[in-house]
Amino acid sequence: MRVLVTGGAGFIGSHTVDLLLERGYDVRVLDNLQPPVHRERHWPDYVPAKAERIEGSVDDPAAWREALRGVQAVMHLAAHQDYLPNFSRFFHTNAAGTALLYELLVAGPALQKQVKKVVVATSQAVYGEGRYRCPLHGTQFPGQRPLAQLERREWEPRCPVGGETMTPEPTREDDPPQPHNQYGISKLSQDLICLNLGARYGIPTVAMRYSISQGPRQSFTNPYSGALRIFVQRLLHGRQPIVYEDGRQLRDYVTVWDVARANVLALEDARADFQALNVGGGRALTVLEYAEVVGRTLGLTVSPEVPGRFRVGDTRHAISDISRLRALGWEPQHTLEEAAAGYAGWARVQQDFRDYSDEGAAAMIEQGVVRSAGSKGK
């Protein structure tokens, strides 16, 4: 069986390619080697020679046609991710690229018959803040925190009914999605497109809502994939991590190897068809606790800087309920320590490994994405 992996030269895509090859699939990769994820715009050496490579974009029908020739399944992982205000780009790549895939499948009855499964990488970002419990008003799904609140350093979302402080709870796939940044909105569009068109045209489709994924091969310069990359870059260059807000925001980080296993499960198990599946680590840590895990793994003392900066459009807490995927037999098997050690081991031997964190932060401050609380913006 031949599987097309879009974004297969990227972080999650390349680990998925490895696992597919290991399991005996023929693999083709479609990737446009997009900067700044790929600084030099050449194929990374971790993309195995056994995988067929096509350089092209998912917003180009000709590239899709060539890539779809003779494949029985598509893992659509290519995406534009960052925090910068290039809003339209998110929708061209993430939403329109996905719509184009279904457009081509539906236009050709032979192609529709040939492609038996589509697995699409969407994101936990579709939920926005997700599920909370208010001590007085029960379950709530708060919207985006107002800018004025963040500038007062009041980080916790308030109950939309009475303004109380709430407790975050794991968000379920059927909870209402309320993304509040351009990336999340584009991923929700993609999620709706694939599940809706998949069901309408009988194309078995699974939408994978990954939590923040960690492990080796995270691009040094992708402005989106953050914590591990930045913490390791800074710590291995004798500097302390800088954390946003007060560092007490919760994340259910998941390792890239477990994400790749979830992708292959979704490909192979028909019980996943036509569903959204959360893919998270099953355990929530604060960003400060995560920095501690990374430091411990590297054998370094960690004392993060907490300057009171925040990212506009960020979620306070992000925790997914993974019981639906667990019911299909998947469990997180790898630890965050393994992911941190794997990333540091890989990073250290890359020729272009250095500390890029100041450049990334400067671009985000310059464009008003990262702000200092109390300073009214830039």
Ligand SMILES: NC(=O)c1ccc[n+]([C@@H]2O[C@H](COP(=O)([O-])OP(=O)(O)OC[C@H]3O[C@@H](n4cnc5c(N)ncnc54)[C@H](O)[C@@H]3O)[C@@H](O)[C@H]2O)c1
């Ligand atoms: N990394 C995470 O924490 C995370 C979390 C949730 C969801 N996701 C989703 O998982 C998928 C993979 O993410 P990743 O972290 O591996 O990202 P990545 O940036 O490492 O890889 C994405 C790949 O897509 C390619 N690409 C970008 N635009 C393209 C285009 N127009 N045409 C063809 N290829 C293009 C890039 O060159 C890159 O190789 C994405 O869909 C992302 O939105 C990632």
